[in-house]
Amino acid sequence: MSAANLPDTQNNADTRQIVIDKVGIKDISHPITFIDRDGNKNPTIGNFTMTVTLPEHVKGTHMSRFIEILNDGPCEFNSGNFDKIIDKVCERLESDTAHITLDFPFFRKKKAPSSGVESLMDYQVTLYGILNQGTSEVMIKVVVPVTSLCPCSKSISKYGAHNQRSHITIKARVVKGKTLHLEDLIELAEQKASCELYAILKRDDEKVVTERAYDNPAFVEDLVRDIAVGLNANDNIDYYRLESENFESIHNHSAYALIENNKY
Template sequence: MKLKSKTRPVEEEIADVQSTPDLRHLPIDKVGIKEIRHPVVVRDRSQGVQHTIASFNMYVELPHNFKGTHMSRFVEILNSHDMELSVESFRDMLAEMRRRLEANTGHIEMSFPYFINKAAPVSGVKSLMDYQVVFIGEITGNQDVMTIKVVVPVTSLCPCSKEISQYGAHNQRSHVTLTVRTNTFVWVEDLIDLVENQASCQLYGLLKRPDEKYVTEKAYENPKFVEDMVRDVAAKLNADDRIDAYVVESENFESIHNHSAYAMIKKDKTLDS
């Protein structure tokens, strides 16, 4: 007896459930995939390029009349691009995603560790410091907005503690988060330098004893409240014509409290013109 095959004929059309109508009349603001990792190459001010691994979040808007989006297309788009992702190619990928998913709006976040080989201030010994960087792209119709976010760890020393203590002053590691919209290309290192130069002292991966003496004394001579930090960084951003808009945040992981101190300034400089 000849058994019937359970496989579908090649020519038979497979149902596309995602494209079927939805009757609840509820649009979805963001739908897509999160935390998909992919190797990338980003531009490096000193070395030309830097190889790293990025984590991608990719979303589109879903109209009320569609049941679902095509999740596989996000992965196809990511894998169709070469690994050297710049702001320009990132913008191209954003437009392609909106087009292929037939959506009006799209959103991509590319988060990756960025490494800088830093020399210690006295001994000159070199070591790697890592910074968290995020490229964020949003598109509506044919209008896109690109922003860069970088988290810069620094040292802050409390001015009040220095003023009231007979000796010593408490200090702590702080994270300054800078999110900017630019009107031209800006190196990631430029943003990191801007923040580190406003801190009580910057951080290093490796320090010898002369370096440790230097950074301890430098922080003591340059105390900063969390409010000082965001104001000093914001003043530099206001004077930088490459920056159109920014958000600067500082969080001090207090060494004498079980809580953090926080401050934030945001500004859209294009609204002032």
């Protein structure tokens, strides 16, 4: 039997009259290229979840078309062009609603503060794309690991102060027609922390980062408030959700703070 004569069961009518909100593929790995602030192309591996809404009268969606879209050409993204793949999904899947989530590690070369030795620092990034009834939105999320040092511990101790590694998570919606640079979010979080992290540190670097953290103590509340000031001033963002989790070194729990702001 030729392919043209094979039955297409998923195109049959469905009589249960129930809309499926999301149907598609989940957790598929595919090579991508992330375009950074300077236009450099950074190859990495993306993990995609791609779905559409299925009308009540259609039995099934065309799962293979999601994969075909990824294999159509180079998957090159930043926050300014991610909506194009959402449009393509809606067109190819014949739907007016689509959701795409793309997770990937982003590597950034950093120089240690004293020795200047270079190493790659990794950040976990997520791009979200939604198209619903002709209206699209793109959001970007990044988890930035930093150091935080406790102001209270510093003020009450004769010497030293407890510090910990913290995760700053910024999820921001990009203003339509704008590009939100990932590096801007990373740098904002690192600048407001007690100290940023590096993959490689020599002895003289360890001295610098230890003293820098001691000179810049910050509660979890300070971290989110200081970063929120910068996010509020960024005209490329119209909504954000900002979290800080400090993995306490003297407690068996984390300190946590969240700020959410729909700017417009």
